[in-house]
Amino acid sequence: MTYENDAGLLAPGRAGSPAEAATGDAAFLQAMLDAEAALTRAQVACGLAPAAAGRAVTAAADASRFDVRDLALRARAAGNPVVPLVTDLVAAVEPDARPYVHRGAGSQDVLDTAAMLVSARALAELLDDLARAADAVARLALAHRNTPMAGRTLTQHAVPITFGLKAAGWRALILDARDRLSAVRESLPVQLGGAAGTLAAFDALAPREDDDTAPDRHGPGMALVQAFASELGLAEPLLPWHSLRTPVADLAGALAFTAGALGKPAADVLILSRTEIGEVTEGHGGDSSTMPHKANPVRATLIAAAARRAPGLAATLYGSLAAGDERPAGAWHAEWEPLRELLGLVGGAAHEAAELAGGLRVVPYAMRENLQLTDGLIVSERLAAVFAARIGRERAREVLVNAAVRARAETTDLADVLTDVLDEEPELAGLDLGELTEPARYTGYAGPLTDRALDRG
Numbered sequence: 001m002t003y004e005n006d007a008g009l010l011a012p013g014r015a016g017s018p019a020e021a022a023t024g025d026a027a028f029l030q031a032m033l034d035a036e037a038a039l040t041r042a043q044v045a046c047g048l049a050p051a052a053a054g055r056a057v058t059a060a061a062d063a064s065r066f067d068v069r070d071l072a073l074r075a076r077a078a079g080n081p082v083v084p085l086v087t088d089l090v091a092a093v094e095p096d097a098r099p100y101v102h103r104g105a106g107s108q109d110v111l112d113t114a115a116m117l118v119s120a121r122a123l124a125e126l127l128d129d130l131a132r133a134a135d136a137v138a139r140l141a142l143a144h145r146n147t148p149m150a151g152r153t154l155t156q157h158a159v160p161i162t163f164g165l166k167a168a169g170w171r172a173l174i175l176d177a178r179d180r181l182s183a184v185r186e187s188l189p190v191q192l193g194g195a196a197g198t199l200a201a202f203d204a205l206a207p208r209e210d211d212d213t214a215p216d217r218h219g220p221g222m223a224l225v226q227a228f229a230s231e232l233g234l235a236e237p238l239l240p241w242h243s244l245r246t247p248v249a250d251l252a253g254a255l256a257f258t259a260g261a262l263g264k265p266a267a268d269v270l271i272l273s274r275t276e277i278g279e280v281t282e283g284h285g286g287d288s289s290t291m292p293h294k295a296n297p298v299r300a301t302l303i304a305a306a307a308r309r310a311p312g313l314a315a316t317l318y319g320s321l322a323a324g325d326e327r328p329a330g331a332w333h334a335e336w337e338p339l340r341e342l343l344g345l346v347g348g349a350a351h352e353a354a355e356l357a358g359g360l361r362v363v364p365y366a367m368r369e370n371l372q373l374t375d376g377l378i379v380s381e382r383l384a385a386v387f388a389a390r391i392g393r394e395r396a397r398e399v400l401v402n403a404a405v406r407a408r409a410e411t412t413d414l415a416d417v418l419t420d421v422l423d424e425e426p427e428l429a430g431l432d433l434g435e436l437t438e439p440a441r442y443t444g445y446a447g448p449l450t451d452r453a454l455d456r457g
Helices: 018-023 025-045 051-060 068-078 082-092 095-100 107-143 163-187 200-205 220-232 246-272 298-319 333-359 364-371 377-391 393-409 414-424 446-454
Strands: 148-153 156-162
Touching: 018 025, 018 107, 018 333, 025 051, 025 068, 025 082, 025 095, 025 107, 025 220, 051 082, 051 095, 068 082, 082 107, 107 163, 107 220, 107 246, 107 333, 107 446, 148 364, 156 163, 156 377, 156 446, 163 246, 163 446, 200 220, 246 298, 246 333, 298 333, 377 393, 377 414, 393 414
Parallel strands: none
Antiparallel strands: 148 156
16 A cells, blocks of 8 residues: 555655555554544443444444545545544444444544554564664674774774674664664553543443542543553553643654664765775665666665655654644644654665665775775874884874875885884884784774674664
């Protein structure tokens, strides 16, 4: 299923992904119907409706029986799609069950609950893709634990690192995203409060022995919320959250974080796959319409695009926290499209990330060649520490700066220049320049750090 009137032509990041099916119009329609059916079944469980009504509404709650486009057009009159949907659902059940359709609930109860259902279902797919991405990256980190490459800071070569350490960092971010999304998914709540969050209608509908008895925390309305949550596998909220939008804001934050967490490896792949660097490739890259030699890093590109768009969508959802009254005008309505788009965008990015990590090709020989681009300058930090121990920090810095300037001017290896320097500095005699200027021998604790990162489950 895809978005109604939207085949994903301008959204290749989500087109064909599990997230697209999980967040399309048909998915939202089915979630609203699931909420309506669950509400009737919950009332049955609480003694507020006959069992036959629960069976009838559940049988009728099939999205294929309803016209999504017609509902969308009719939604303009009421400002939300629940109103026309309830009309059609009432008509779809036999007369005896009709009084129990949407009984006591408000439109926001159904739409908010549907949004949480859609989110829970989309997050299940997204978490599966994150797990696949994390596993693939872990394999890369293990295979290249000791593969040296240039570390880069502010676009320049800094000191040697290993590709294993870089990949372990990618995995750490993916697992951070997994943990945040898992926690949010477990906390996604149903919405049930009635007209203004008091559950008054459900208490009024309950049979009473004493009409003067005030409802308490064990009354039918309170029990109904628990039964409703149980029917749908969602959390029971402490309060109706019609204008307390914490669940949506938490979801927005976790999704935006995930987009950024996936954007980091994508950004690295885009840099490292440049022709002049060539340290990784996407495997089967994307074609160019005019240049047959190209294999573009399209998966990384789509993930990077998602990482740029997600914060703006999340900002809209955060902005809706400022929701007035007991049920807000505008703030709630502003959430619907950004939430769905954010779920689809990040879900698509996670799917691409799993494919990217699984097919990424590492090019160790290019990494070795690039380590030599500065003719030994990449290990100047190591030389500075060793020299400082013998001739002091200031003198060591002076010697190395002069040597580096000379090496660049003469386009020669730093070790060759330093051979002359050692003859002039008796305190430096006996140092093995071949050892000290070998980049692969100066990766610090990259290996043990990679091991520690990979121990995280």
